[in-house]
Amino acid sequence: MSQLLAKGAEASLYLENFYGYPSVRKYRRPKPYRLPQLDAKLRTDRTIREARSLAAARQSGVATPILYQVDLENATIVMEYIAGQRVKEQVPSLKKTQRRRLFNGIGKAVARLHLNEMTHGDLTTSNLLLGPSHLIYFVDFGLAMVTNNIEDFGTDLHLLRRALLSTHHTHWEDCYNAVQEGYSATFGDRSDEVFRKVEAIESRGRYITERIR
C-alpha cells in the first residue's frame, strides 16, 4: 500500500503505513544528469544528514516528523506523516497579525536550531509545514549542517529572507521582520552579529565583477 504524495525536486514522497502509523517514505531518486559516483555520494550523504537532523532538531525543541527508519542503500527514510499544509500556500490568505505570529514562531524555531549548533540549510516556505494545533514543522533537512559558525547561521537566515523576497514579495518585509523579532528573542545577545552577517552575505552576492588577481 503506497500512494505517491508528492514528487519534489530531489525526492519522491509516498504515503504508507508503518506498523499502524501513517508514514511518509522519502526516496531520493538517482539524478540522471550527474555522474553515478557523484550521485550516489550526494544521495547517501543527504539521507544521513536528514536522518540525523530530524532527531537533533526535535531535541532542540523544533517540531519535525519522527524518524522511523533509514535505508541508506536505497537513499530512503521513513518518517511520521504530518497532516498539515505548506506555509508557502498559507501566507497569501493570512491576516497581518496571523502572519506576524507565524513568522515570529518560525524565527524562534530557527534560533533554537542554531542554539543547538545546527543549520537547516534550505529554509524556504515550501519546507515548513503548519501541522496540527498550529505547530510549525520543519522538513527537508538534506542540506543541514552541524555548526557553531555565525557565518553559517547568517546563510541560513539569508536563504529564508531570499525565499520570502522571491516567493512572497508583497509581504516579505513584514514576514522577515517578524522572523528577526522571534529569532533575537530566542537567540539572545549574539543575534545582531548574525543579522550583520546576513547583510554581509547579501552585499557579497550583489553583482560581482571579475576579480583581478
Added chain:
Amino acid sequence: MVILGIESTAHTFGIGIVDTTGQILADVKAVYSPQEGGIHPREAAEHHQAYALRVLSKALAQANISNDQVNGIAFSQGPGLPPALRVGAVFARSLATSLGVPLLGVNHCVAHIEQARFFTKANHPLVIYLSGGNTQITTLIAQRYRIFGETLDIALGNMLDMFAREANLKHPGGPKIEQLALQAKNGYHELPYTVKGMDLAFSGLLTASKQLLSQGVSLEEVSYSLQETAFSMIAEVTERALAHTQRKELIVTGGVAANSRLKEMLQIVAEEQSAQFASVPRKYAGDNGSMIAYNGLLLLQAGKRTAISESRAQPRWRLDQVDIPWGA
C-alpha cells in the same frame, strides 16, 4: 523603427541594431583580450574607446543604414566595470544628443534574459543566467525578475576563467576547458560541491581544482571533474527552482550557456520536471550589442526613456531592482 544598442560592461565593446520586430540588422563587436592575467578595467576602457567608432561604422554598414535612420540609442548602464561602462555611456549620450533621438539605459542582465526569451520564444520561463560576472536563477513575477538563487561568492564563468588562467589557457577559458574535459581518459576526482538552498558557492571548488593540478593530475581530468561538479551544482539548484516555482519552461543564457555538457544536463532536468528546455543560440550567448538594442526597443515601446541626468553608469545595478513594464 530602428534601435541601436551599445554594450560595454566588461571585455566586449559591441554594437547591435534591431528593427521594430526585434530582428537583428547588425551585430558587431570588438573584444578586449588581456595579455596576461584577468581583465584590467582601465585597459578594457581604453580598448573600447579605441574601437568604438570602427565598430559603429561597421554596424551601420552591416545594417545598411545611415545615422539618421536610427530612432533610439540604447546602452548598457550596468552592472559592470565602471571605466568600461562609462565609455559606453558617454558614447551613447553623444550619439543620442547629436541625432536628437531618445536615450535608453538598459540593464545588462535583463538584456541577456530578454534576448534569450526572444530567440527561444519562451513565454514565462525560469531563467538560468550564467556568465563571467553573474550566476542567477530567476523568473519574472509581478513586473520584476525575482532571484531564487545565485552565487554566494564568485560567478561560474569567473571561476572557469580563473581556473583557465591558472592552467595557462588563454581567455576565454570556458570553451578550452570544455574541449579538454572531452579528452579526459580517466575518471572523476572528487571536488567540493557547495549548494546552499538554491544558492551556490564556487571558490572552494576553484581552490581544490588548482590543488589537483599542482599535484600532477592531468589538465584534462581536472577540467572534466571541475565541469561535472560545477554543472551538477547548477543542475541541482535549477531542478529545485523549477519544482519551487512550477515553471514549465526553462531557458539558459550568458556566456557559459554555450557549453554543450551544461545544456545536456539542463535538458535532463527539464524533462524530469516536465518543462520545455531551450538555450540562447551559441552566437548570442556572450555579451553583444544586439541584446542591448532589443531591450532598448522594449523600453521605448513601453514608453520609457532615460534622461541625460539619469544616464550615469550604474556598476552595481541589480537585476531585481529593475522594473519590467512589459512583464506579467
